[in-house]
Every structure is written in structure tokens, then in C-alpha cells.
Amino acid sequence: MMKPAAVVLLSGGMDSCVTTAIAGQRHSLALLHLNYGQRTEARELQAFNAIADYVRAERRLVISMDHLSKIGGSSLTDHSMPVTEANLGREGIPTSYVPFRNANMLSVAVSWAEVIQASAIFVGAVEEDSSGYPDCRRDFFDAFGKVVRIGTKPSTNIEIVTPVIEMSKAEIVLSGTSLGAPFHLTWSCYQREDVACGMCDSCALRLRGFELAGIQDPLPYAHRPQYTH
Amino acid sequence: MMKPAAVVLLSGGMDSCVTTAIAGQRHSLALLHLNYGQRTEARELQAFNAIADYVRAERRLVISMDHLSKIGGSSLTDHSMPVTEANLGREGIPTSYVPFRNANMLSVAVSWAEVIQASAIFVGAVEEDSSGYPDCRRDFFDAFGKVVRIGTKPSTNIEIVTPVIEMSKAEIVLSGTSLGAPFHLTWSCYQREDVACGMCDSCALRLRGFELAGIQDPLPYAHRPQYTH
Numbered sequence: 536m537m538k539p540a541a542v543v544l545l546s547g548g549m550d551s552c553v554t555t556a557i558a559g560q561r562h563s564l565a566l567l568h569l570n571y572g573q574r575t576e577a578r579e580l581q582a583f584n585a586i587a588d589y590v591r592a593e594r595r596l597v598i599s600m601d602h603l604s605k606i607g608g609s610s611l612t613d614h615s616m617p618v619t620e621a622n623l624g625r626e627g628i629p630t631s632y633v634p635f636r637n638a639n640m641l642s643v644a645v646s647w648a649e650v651i652q653a654s655a656i657f658v659g660a661v662e663e664d665s666s667g668y669p670d671c672r673r674d675f676f677d678a679f680g681k682v683v684r685i686g687t688k689p690s691t692n693i694e695i696v697t698p699v700i701e702m703s704k705a706e707i708v709l710s711g712t713s714l715g716a717p718f719h720l721t722w723s724c725y726q727r728e729d730v731a732c733g734m735c736d737s738c739a740l741r742l743r744g745f746e747l748a749g750i751q752d753p754l755p756y757a758h759r760p761q762y763t764h
Numbered sequence: 765m766m767k768p769a770a771v772v773l774l775s776g777g778m779d780s781c782v783t784t785a786i787a788g789q790r791h792s793l794a795l796l797h798l799n800y801g802q803r804t805e806a807r808e809l810q811a812f813n814a815i816a817d818y819v820r821a822e823r824r825l826v827i828s829m830d831h832l833s834k835i836g837g838s839s840l841t842d843h844s845m846p847v848t849e850a851n852l853g854r855e856g857i858p859t860s861y862v863p864f865r866n867a868n869m870l871s872v873a874v875s876w877a878e879v880i881q882a883s884a885i886f887v888g889a890v891e892e893d894s895s896g897y898p899d900c901r902r903d904f905f906d907a908f909g910k911v912v913r914i915g916t917k918p919s920t921n922i923e924i925v926t927p928v929i930e931m932s933k934a935e936i937v938l939s940g941t942s943l944g945a946p947f948h949l950t951w952s953c954y955q956r957e958d959v960a961c962g963m964c965d966s967c968a969l970r971l972r973g974f975e976l977a978g979i980q981d982p983l984p985y986a987h988r989p990q991y992t993h
Contacts, residue, residue: 598834602827606875634878635871638915642868646835649863670915678914682907686867686899 538563540593540653542644547582548723549741550699553711554659555590557698560714565594565653569640571633572604578728585720594651598643603633637670638679641695645683648693655694661707662700673700704744712750719753733758767792769822769882771873776811777952778970779928782940783888784819786927789943794823794882798869800862801833807957814949823880827872832862866899867908870924874912877922884923890936891929902929933973941979948982962987
């Protein structure tokens with residue numbers, strides 16, 4: 536029997552890679568990659584395609600949302616703003632915040648899901664390490680799910696699934712390892728495209744997660760900080 | 765004193781033109797136009813710019829959302845599907861429905877509104893003549909408003925305002941006339957760009973609205989049907 540289709544938002548990073556592996560257990564995969572003018576866009580797209588090939592995705596779609604960089608207001612897309620170096624203890628909204636980014640991405644995913652009659656959208660959001668991003672929280676996805684129920688055709692029934700939202704990075708590493716997720720094909724660094732910088736928030740969170748899981752990160756790094764736990 | 769800014773979704777049609785006039789009474793105007801691969805895109809953009817000049821908008825932004833046509837599933841963007849001729853009494857979802865279009869548009873509007881610190885987003889949705897579109901109903905906008913409250917920065921406070929949502933087309937004509945809205949600069953036809961066709965749903969609703977209001981529509985039409993009320 537054919538598995539029901541699910542749209543998976545796959546950036547190419549480790550969280551969305553593990554989310555893809557989880558979705559693939561029960562669904563035929565429709566992988567969606569969104570470019571929004573981020574610095575490492577080309578490297579992320581390469582990771583997306585490598586992962587999509589590896590998992591033999593049924594469908595893939597790459598969408599350009601350059602308007603998010605046109606609107607600006609974030610260090611990820613406004614190249615005149617510096618990327619903040621890792622400071623995992625700090626409070627508040629990081630400068631890498633793209634205003635309302637996840638709503639923009641989810642809206643595209645829902646449009647596609649409605650057309651291909653997918654029954655679910657999988658998103659690899661993680662609440663713990665994204666507490667500064669208001670649109671990464673479970674409350675946000677719950678509220679968006681209600682908008683989807685109201686704003687699509689009566690015959691459409693799309694569930695928003697966030698399977699790693701309550702996991703720590705170490706748990707994500709362990710989950711992905713048990714499912715055979717291709718971590719060697721992922722890309723997480725916000726700053727560089729050749730080897731990961733090891734310095735930005737995203738690298739720091741990833742490296743700490745692998746370290747806590749007791750697993751070696753297969754990616755090469757320019758710099759590997761040591762964390763005290 | 766400087767009026768607070770409001771983002772207005774201005775397609776160039778009569779509903780959004782009247783909505784712009786209403787927003788302009790209390791707000792400095794930030795007009796947003798979204799191209800999504802619709803047939804009459806160039807003509808609508810021309811109407812947008814003419815209206816923006818007329819109302820002396822403080823800010824304007826034109827965003828291309830070609831991904832909606834890439835995703836397809838609608839006669840407005842998929843040029844291989846015919847535009848349905850007017851049948852105002854029919855039930856169900858019209859073929860001009862772009863899946864989850866309003867959520868995509870609102871998400872862009874919220875991103876911009878958050879960056880420019882606008883206090884409101886005005887949308888010219890009309891429930892009555894759009895009953896087939898699930899994302900034109902008040903329930904949808906209410907649910908989306910909750911997503912905006914949860915998914916933006918704590919310091920951000922953006923209200924979604926739908927001032928014409930409960931009006932009939934005739935009431936919109938009367939409201940716009942009393943506010944001096946430039947109906948002569950608007951464009952509503954889904955089908956043609958030189959003169960309005962008078963045959964598509966959008967033309968039919970517009971013409972009936974002007975007729976019921978007892979006001980002459982200033983646009984030229986290729987065909988003007990007579991309605992029995």
C-alpha cells in the first residue's frame with residue numbers, strides 16, 4: 536500500500552534531516568527547501584539535494600523567497616549586519632531572527648501540501664535552543680495548525696508535526712543515529728560554506744549536541760570549541 | 765503628530781482601494797503589492813502604483829511570490845486551466861482559488877510590518893462574495909491574528925484589520941465614494957488587461973455592486989451584463 540504523502544521542510548541542517556528520517560518511516564516524502572537570501576544558501580541547497588537523493592524522496596521542490604531578504608531586519612539576510620558569535624547563555628531575540636520566517640515557510644508548505652493532497656507537514660523546529668525565536672515554539676505551531684484547518688478546503692486535512700520540538704540537540708543526534716539519518720550530508724553553519732566555522736550559534740549548538748551524545752560529528756570544522764557541561 | 769504606520773495589502777482592485785482609503789484616515793500608509801503569477805499581474809501592478817501615487821503613500825513594496833504559480837492548483841495562476849465564467853449562484857470552491865493564498869500574503873505583510881514597526885495590517889477581504897474561499901472568512905483572520913501575537917517579538921503589536929469584510933459590494937462602492945477612493949484607477953478583471961471583460965466573476969461582482977449602489981463604474985468594459993436583482 537502507498538504511504539500517505541508528507542511535506543517536510545528540509546533546510547539541510549541536522550534537525551530537519553532527522554525530521555525527514557522520522558517522516559520517512561510512515562510517509563512518502565515531498566521535500567521542500569526554501570531559499571530566503573541566507574548567507575549560506577548555496578551550501579544549504581547542496582545539502583538538501585544530497586539528503587533528498589539519499590532518502591530517495593518521491594517529490595522535491597525548491598522555492599525562492601527573496602522577499603524575506605528584501606524586507607530585511609535580520610543578520611542572516613542583511614549582509615551589513617554581523618552574525619553574532621555564539622553566546623548560548625544570552626537572553627532575548629538573536630540578530631539572526633528573520634521576522635515571522637516560520638509562518639512564511641509554513642504557508643508555502645501548506646499551499647503545496649494542499650495541491651499534492653499531503654496529510655502532514657513535518658517541521659524540524661526545536662524549542663529548547665530557539666527560545667529567542669517566537670515562531671519556533673509549540674504554541675506557535677498549534678496556533679498555525681488552527682489557521683490551516685480554517686483556511687484550507689473542507690476536504691483538506693493537514694496536520695503540522697514537529698517531532699523533535701521537545702528534544703535536546705543530543706537527543707536529536709541519538710534519534711538520527713538510530714534511524715540512519717545522513718548527518719554527513721547535512722550543513723548547519725550560518726557563516727561559512729567550505730568547512731563549518733565552529734563559532735556561530737548554529738555550529739556551537741550542533742557540536743555541543745554531538746559531544747553530549749558521545750558521537751563524533753562527521754563534518755569538518757575550522758575550529759572546534761570545547762564545552763564545559 | 766505622526767500617524768502610526770499600517771501595512772495595507774493593495775492588489776489594485778476596488779475592495780483593497782477602499783480599504784486603503786479607510787486605513788489612510790488614521791494611519792501613515794505602507795502599501796504592499798504581491799505578484800503571484802496571476803494572469804493580469806502587469807495591469808494590477810499598474811493600478812497599485814497609480815493608487816499609491818494618488819494617496820501619496822509613505823512607503824510602498826512590491827514582492828514577487830512566483831512560488832504560488834510554481835505550486836499551481838488554480839486557474840488564476842495555472843494558465844492551462846480556464847477561468848470560470850461568472851455564475852454567482854454556484855456552490856463550492858471556485859477554480860480561481862490559490863491554495864492558502866491569504867496566509868502567504870499575510871505572512872509577508874507581518875514580516876514587513878514587524879520590521880517597520882507598523883501597528884496594523886489592513887486587508888480588503890470580503891466574506892460575502894468570497895464564501896467559496898476558506899481563507900477569506902473572519903474566522904480565518906481571527907485565527908491568523910493569534911498566530912501573529914504568538915509568532916512575533918514580545919514588543920511587536922500588530923492588529924489585523926478587515927474593514928470591509930462584512931460589507932456588500934454596493935456598500936463598498938458607497939463607502940469608497942464617500943471617502944474619495946480613486947475607483948477610476950482600480951483594476952478588478954481576472955481575464956483582460958486593456959478593458960475589463962465584464963464576464964469573469966470579479967467583473968460581474970463589481971458591476972452588480974455599482975449597479976446596486978446606483979453609481980456608474982468609471983472603468984470601460986468590453987461587455988456590460990444587466991442583472992435582475
